[in-house]
Amino acid sequence: METNAGQSAARALLAFWRAAGVDMDMAEAVYAAAPSQPVETVARPKRASAPRPLRPRADTSLEAARSAAQAANSVAELRAALENFEGCALKRTARNTVFVDGVENAPVLLIGEAPGKDEDQAGKPFVGRSGQLLDRMLEQIGLNRRSNLLISNTIYWRPPGNRDPTQGEIAACLPFAERLVEIVQPKLLILAGKSAAHTMLKRVDGVLKLRGRKLQYSRDEFPLPVNAMVMLHPAYLLRQPQQKRLAWNDLLLAETWLDELGVERAPHS
Ligand code: URA
Numbered sequence: 001m002e003t004n005a006g007q008s009a010a011r012a013l014l015a016f017w018r019a020a021g022v023d024m025d026m027a028e029a030v031y032a033a034a035p036s037q038p039v040e041t042v043a044r045p046k047r048a049s050a051p052r053p054l055r056p057r058a059d060t061s062l063e064a065a066r067s068a069a070q071a072a073n074s075v076a077e078l079r080a081a082l083e084n085f086e087g088c089a090l091k092r093t094a095r096n097t098v099f100v101d102g103v104e105n106a107p108v109l110l111i112g113e114a115p116g117k118d119e120d121q122a123g124k125p126f127v128g129r130s131g132q133l134l135d136r137m138l139e140q141i142g143l144n145r146r147s148n149l150l151i152s153n154t155i156y157w158r159p160p161g162n163r164d165p166t167q168g169e170i171a172a173c174l175p176f177a178e179r180l181v182e183i184v185q186p187k188l189l190i191l192a193g194k195s196a197a198h199t200m201l202k203r204v205d206g207v208l209k210l211r212g213r214k215l216q217y218s219r220d221e222f223p224l225p226v227n228a229m230v231m232l233h234p235a236y237l238l239r240q241p242q243q244k245r246l247a248w249n250d251l252l253l254a255e256t257w258l259d260e261l262g263v264e265r266a267p268h269s
Helices: 002-019 025-033 057-071 075-084 117-122 129-139 167-184 194-201 234-239 241-261
Strands: 108-112 149-153 188-192 215-219 222-231
Touching (some): 057 167, 075 167, 108 167, 117 129, 167 194, 167 222, 188 194, 222 241
Parallel strands (some): 108 149, 108 188, 188 222
């Protein structure tokens, strides 16, 4: 036993010192009076129980985003879910959450990329220069936010300095964009620009290849296909006005398709 072995070693040492002429009476008295203490053993560090699999933060945000979005059953509930969602770091630097503008059960849903400075200030998508151009373009084919159009983005908070959103930021916002399509079930989904097209269609073709075609948007979780088309982003048109001809062709495709789908439109202003 460790206790007895320790005591006899100490006694042997005292006997040795006594034999060597050291006055040990006092020391022995102290030793004899001391309660016998079990020798302290150095506690082995506890073996950690089976290590828990570490989940990257992004996954946690993704799951939170998915469950928050899936629980919403209306555009208003989805907005509330988004306003309570803390899984996208962009929210911390943005002034406002920018979600949708227009008619909630509109036959046409347009999704762009991310809010800029004006949208961040107003809390509404597409209100700056490119938004004004977008409104003028869509008016040409009888679409407007007052009667038959709902506008949103794939990102709901302004990236600082209008930088491109990261893959993590896109992934954290995507469940809300996907749920918006499920809730609205538009007759036509218009994706404005490369980023919205890539994010929603999960395709990496260039926007010039994707635009001008009748496409379908569908997901495993939401197999009902939705008619979809890609148009050039109005901000791109402001930078490259020579591409307006292509943009005009995009509008003509939307107009023809909406006629085929029987979507009511406002008279041209
Ligand atoms: N560009 C976008 O893609 N969305 C906006 O809301 C504004 C500019």
